[in-house]
Amino acid sequence: MWSLGNIAHSIDVWLNQTFSPALALLIEFVIVGTMAISLFAVLGLVLVFMERKVSAYMQIRVGPNRVGPKGMFQTFADTIKLLLKEGLTPTGSDKFLFNLAPVIAIISAMLLLAPIAFAKDFQMWDLNIGVLYVSAISSVAVISILMAGWSSNNKYSLLGAMRSGAQIVSYELSAGLSILAIIVLVGSLKMTDIVASQETGWWLFKGHIPALIAFVIFIIAATAETNRAPFDLAEAESELTAGFHTEYSGMRFALFFLAEYVNIFIVCAIGATLFLGGWMPFHIGQWTAFNHVMDFIPSSLWFFGKTFFLIFLIMWFRWTFPRLRVDQLLNLEWKYLLPISMFNLLLATAIAILGWHF
């Protein structure tokens, strides 16, 4: 049967038969790197178009509709425009850091792709601390934002970067604690174990109330960590022009933009893996006939379907809710989300120990 896992396996076997193991490994690195970069490009194009169409539909507008059928090639035109634009470096800026910041943003986004299981047996690196790796690397993104804000030598950039620093540092706590609630139920940090544990049902349904609360908190924290409205204080275009990337133009701006959308995809992919079963089809307990029918839908489709559902949810938030003030933002985290997620972790632990989950 055709599946991404089988194709990857047969390519691996063929390469190892034809070349020496070291050369085969090198070729696989190149293939994986090329695929990661092309996934980035495709995600950037698709998600920007999706965002514009979703926002248009929610605001009773038409949205992009000129370039190509239904405006489908609008993002291609935008990309070409950004590629051709001049990339200015302000005179008073720290040139080295200024040019380094977007690269770090994109690299930290790229590193996060490694442990994500895109389909059955289709994963770059199934390391045994997958979730810990993700939450560790996602904190690196804040360095690029602070670097961009500091090196721009611009008050708006600096303000945006500082806000973003406070925001990401505080929301990482509740994101981590809500992830922990699921880790407690699974008993493993490995991505394959987490997906395999959901064969009889997704954790969102199996884990009772704690999983549900953890899911809601995770979605809120994920929205905040990716600096999106209603938590887009780092950009806040009505107050800080564009926040940390005010001074960026051309391709360097495009890298920040791309990193933002790729981060959304990755955060939603993690959320889908933890709460909605990753590539695991929709299974209900011991209903073998129903489960067998669901298995006919390819696992990659399940994964991308769930991820795009979560992305749509985050876009829905963005085009519905107004932006929070800085004090409201920190109040929400420290007075509400953190105590609730701590209590929730306790509840999840009790359920895991008593074995009340299905």
Place this chain on the structure above:
Amino acid sequence: MSAIQYIKDIYNAVKSLLIGMKQTGYYFTHHKEIITQNYPEEKQQLAERFRGEVVLTHDSNNEHKCTGCTACELACPNGTIKIVTKFELTPEGKKKKAIDKFVYHLELCTMCNLCIVACPTDAIKMDQAFEHSVFDRSQLTKVLNKPGSKIMEGVE
């Protein structure tokens, strides 16, 4: 802050957020009523009192009603209209004043409607055209009377 108030706050916050999401979700799924227009193809129906530019009305015989009295030129607060007159010979051999050029500076016009009010013969009126952008400023200076046009019979 009491514990009950704390839980009540969370409940009310979640409820109000869900109300907002329900509204945008409704708009998303009912994508029929669009409040914007695809501009160059479908244009908005403009209000009757909208003023775009001054035009000199001509009938099918290429005749207009302007007598060249310059009432509009005098009424204009910022010198938008300049009327150049000439003398024409009537069939009876008399000299009669007529317009040579009705010069209209669109770039100066504020669409105040005072010229239309001042006109004794209702020769000029406000048109609803609004796409006036040009590449050269001189194209905004227009001559309103068409070449070869005459004054209508019986208009004094």
